[in-house]
Amino acid sequence: MSEAPLLDLFIIGGGINGAGIARDAAGRNLTVMMCEKDDLAQGTSSRSGKLIHGGLRYLEYYEFRLVREALIEREVLLNSACHIIWPMRFVLPHSPQDRPAWLVRLGLFLYDHLGGRQKLPGTRTLNLKRDPEGAPLMDKYARGFEYSDCWVDDARLVTLNALDAAEHGATILTRTRCQAAVRRADHWEITLQDITHGTTQTVRAKALINAAGPWVLDIIQNVTHSQSSRKVRLVKGSHIIVPKFWEGQQAYLVQNHDKRVIFINPYEGDKALIGTTDIPYDGQAERVTADDSEIQYLMDAVNRYFKVKLTAEDVITSFSGVRPLFDDGKGNPSAVTRDYLFDLDSKGGAPLLHVFGGKITTFRKLAEHALQRLSGYFPQMGKDWTLSAVLPGGEIPDADIESFSQQLKTRYPWLPHELRKHYTRLYGARSNVLLSNATTLEGLGRHFGGQLYEAEARYLVRHEWAQQAEDILVRRTKHGLHLTAQQQQQFTAWFTEQFISEPVRLAGAG
Known part of the structure; x- marks a missing residue:
């Protein structure tokens, strides 16, 4: 039996870091494969606070480098995916019992200027007795501040990175477990198991990246049988x-009695x-x-x-x-750094790069740095390219989502406003692919309730690796929050009959 083709790079983990690295690497003309033992973003990356932000509270722990990088990335990402990332204003009511006003003002000043803010409006002071933002707050809070950050659909951000990776030639394998990785002199032999069908295959790659998030130590100890001095908290x-x-x-940002901050965001x-x-x-x-x-x-x-x-x-x-935070020895979980770092292990043969820490906002820069760390092993590797690149669906002139929505209205006048808004916000320019040649609302197929129609489900199976009803209801969309329990059951039954009883060929599966 002939050996499997030799890939350049194999990535373990289909969260935001793994998907971001796969995208970046594929765009540098490397041959790439990524595996995820569950669905894309099923772990940490779909369970965030849904924010692209600099991390205002990190300034208190002197994380200036991280905050600066995150603030710069905030506007980079806003430009790259205007359909799933958009500006949001945050109201911070001041409580004299917590941080003093001068400290809050200083932090907000640094936040406004540390990252070279261009698009987003700056901080302003609020009179909560007069300004409408103070209406829902208790009367004892008279003063506040308002600043900018961005909202993101976190699970879709992961999927769009995987989709861009696939469109650049990467192979994306979901519900595929990495059972073992054996280092040879010049490559890795990696055994994979298809969890759905129980089948296994062996692939080979010149380099291996461990981006398994909370499972990073499990991969080190039980899959690659390697060692690392890094600790994860x-x-x-x-x-x-x-x-x-x-x-x-x-949105609102409030300081709790223990000085932790809590976000209260429209959703x-x-x-x-x-x-x-x-x-x-x-x-x-x-x-x-x-x-x-x-x-x-x-x-x-x-x-x-x-x-x-x-x-x-x-x-x-x-x-x-x-x-999975890099353990820097801080006792308070809130003080543990959200920064990332790498551990490159090349002893005894092919390179292995472990990824520790990180946050959604800095995933693109993390991916870029990861590829730079491996550049010595791939002299043919292309240059950095993601800084000005858009993600699938973000191909909208001037990132003007409202103008694009009006274009959809002109092309599909029969499309209800709320449904048009839903498609625009989730799929951006790819809405035209989803809608295809539909000429009436009935042309979108069966309606399951809320804004969920059959055409969207079929699009997500065909293009975005959806293999189970939950993938659609919870991660690719948030339809599950808007359907009754009975409607969810009916959709699940339909999906099982349509796609699980008769397996379909999934996007990016080779």
Whole structure:
């Protein structure tokens, strides 16, 4: 039996770092394969606070390099994917019991100027007694500040990076576990298992990257049988979703009694996303959930500032993720660095690069730095290229999402406003592919409730590696938050009948 072709690069992990590295590497004309044991972004990368931000609170821990890089990346990413990333204003009511006003003002001044802000408006001071942003807040909060950051659909950001990687020639394997990786003198032999069907295959690659997130140490110890002096600290972050309880599109950032900050963001139109917690975690990352004490903690933070008082009955759902932070020895989980670093192991043969830490905002720069670390092994590798490149769907002139939405209205006048808005925000310029030759609403196929039509589900199976109903309801979209339990069951039954009983050829599967 002939040997498998020799790839340039194999990547373990289909979260934001793995997908970002795959995209960058494929765009440099390297032959690339990436595997993910679950669905894309199923772990940490779909369970974030959905923000592209510099990390205002990191200034307090003197993380100036990280904040500067993140602030620069904030506008780079805004330009690259204007359909899934957009500006958001954050209101920070001042509490005299917490950080002093001069310290907050200093932090916001640095935040405005550290990263060369160009597009986003700067900080302003608010009179919460007069300005409308103060209406939902308790009367005792009279003063506040407003600053800019960006919102992101985190799971879609991962998928779009994987899609761009595939369109540059990479092979993306989801629900494929890396069982073993054996180092040879000039390459790695990697054994993969298709979790759905139980089949295995062996591939070869000149270099291996471990971007497994919370499972990075498991890959080191049990898959590559290598060593690293780096330590990882797992920190659990939980969020709750409740009905939105204020007017306007502004978000809020409040300081809790323990000086942690909590984000209260508008979410999915009529909902609010509240988080996060920072708790040391030593369980299995696959089984992480928000516990009752975390939910109460988040509600208490809201109730400290807002006139509306949340109770457990208001919580629509909750989610929790495990962040694999590089352990820098800080005792407080909130103080542990969100920066990233690499461990390059080339002893005894082919190179192995471990990725530690990182945050969604800096994934592009992390990927660029990772490829730079490996450049000595690939003299033919292309130059840095992602700084000005757009992600799939972001091919919109001047990043003007409103003008593009109007173009869709002209081309598809029968498309309801809310559905057009949904397609524009999730798929951007690729909306035309999804809508294809449909000429009526009925042409989109079966309607499952809310904004979910058959045409979208088929698009996600064909182009975005959706293999289970949950992939669509929870990660590729947020339809699950807008469908009743019965509607979700009906969609799942239809999806199973259409795609699982008769396997389809998935995008990027080779």
